[in-house]
Amino acid sequence: NAGVTQTPKFQVLKTGQSMTLQCAQDMNHEYMSWYRQDPGMGLRLIHYSVGAGITDQGEVPNGYNVSRSTTEDFPLRLLSAAPSQTSVYFCASSLYSGFYGYTFGSGTRLTVV
Amino acid sequence: TQLLEQSPQFLSIQEGENLTVYCNSSSVFSSLQWYRQEPGEGPVLLVTVVTGGEVKKLKRLTFQFGDARKDSSLHITAAQPGDTGLYLCAGVTYGGGSQGNLIFGKGTKLSVKP
Numbered sequence: 001n002a003g004v005t006q007t008p009k010f011q012v013l014k015t016g017q018s019m020t021l022q023c024a025q026d027m028n029h030e031y032m033s034w035y036r037q038d039p040g041m042g043l044r045l046i047h048y049s050v051g052a053g054i055t056d057q058g059e060v061p062n063g064y065n066v067s068r069s070t071t072e073d074f075p076l077r078l079l080s081a082a083p084s085q086t087s088v089y090f091c092a093s094s095l096y097s098g099f100y101g102y103t104f105g106s107g108t109r110l111t112v113v
Numbered sequence: 114t115q116l117l118e119q120s121p122q123f124l125s126i127q128e129g130e131n132l133t134v135y136c137n138s139s140s141v142f143s144s145l146q147w148y149r150q151e152p153g154e155g156p157v158l159l160v161t162v163v164t165g166g167e168v169k170k171l172k173r174l175t176f177q178f179g180d181a182r183k184d185s186s187l188h189i190t191a192a193q194p195g196d197t198g199l200y201l202c203a204g205v206t207y208g209g210g211s212q213g214n215l216i217f218g219k220g221t222k223l224s225v226k227p
Contacts, residue, residue, distance in 0.1 A: 004155075031213055033214065033215075035215075035217075040219065041219070042217045042218060042219040042220060043156075043201070043203075043215075043217040044217075045214055045215070048214055050213070058214065090155050090156070092155075092215075094213070097205075097213030098205050098213035098214060099143060099144050099161075099163070099213065100144070100161050100163075101146050101158040101161045102146075102158065102215065103158070104148075104155030104156050104157070105155050106153070106154050106155050107153070107154070107155050
C-alpha cells in the first residue's frame, strides 16, 4: 500500500551512539516532517522540509539533523543519543503544505539507555 | 507560541453514550485537523475543517470549526467500543516561514466500554 514507511520499528541505543531513522513516501508529497511523541507532551515538530533540498527547524530540533536529497526520502539523524531522546518518532508527509492533512508513518520507538 | 488546549484529557464512557471533545486556542489557524491514533500506530486523519463555522459529519462523528477559526469540537453520537483510541486535534499554522506545520493538542484518550 502507498504511504509513509518508517524503519526501524524499534531501536535501543546506548548514550552517545548515533543512528539514522529512515522515512520514505511514495505519494510524491512535497511536505515532510518529523515529530516526536512523549507522554503528557503530545506531538512536537522536530524538523520539516517543503521540498527536496530545503529543510528547516521545528520546535525541538536540538540533537537532530535532517537532509532531503530526494522527494521520497527524509531521514532523521541522531548525532549523539541521550536518554532525553527516548521517544516515539513519527514521519509525516503532505501534498499541499499540510493544509488538507498529513499522512503519518507507523512510528519508531526509540529507547536510549 | 501557539498552543492548542484539548479537553478532556481522558474520557471513559459506556457504549451508546454521547461525548464531545474540545480544542481551543488563542491563535487563528488556516485549517484544523482531527486525527485518531491507536496504540503502536501513527495518527490517521479523520477530517480537515477550513472555513469558520464549518460543520462536517463522518458517520456518527460531527466536527465543527469555530467562527473565529480558533477552536473546534468533535462530537460522537452513540459511541461504540470501536471508537476507543486517542483523538488529536491539530491546527495548521498561518503564514510565516513555518506555514503548513501542525500544532497538536495533547490528545483525548477515549475508552468506550461494552
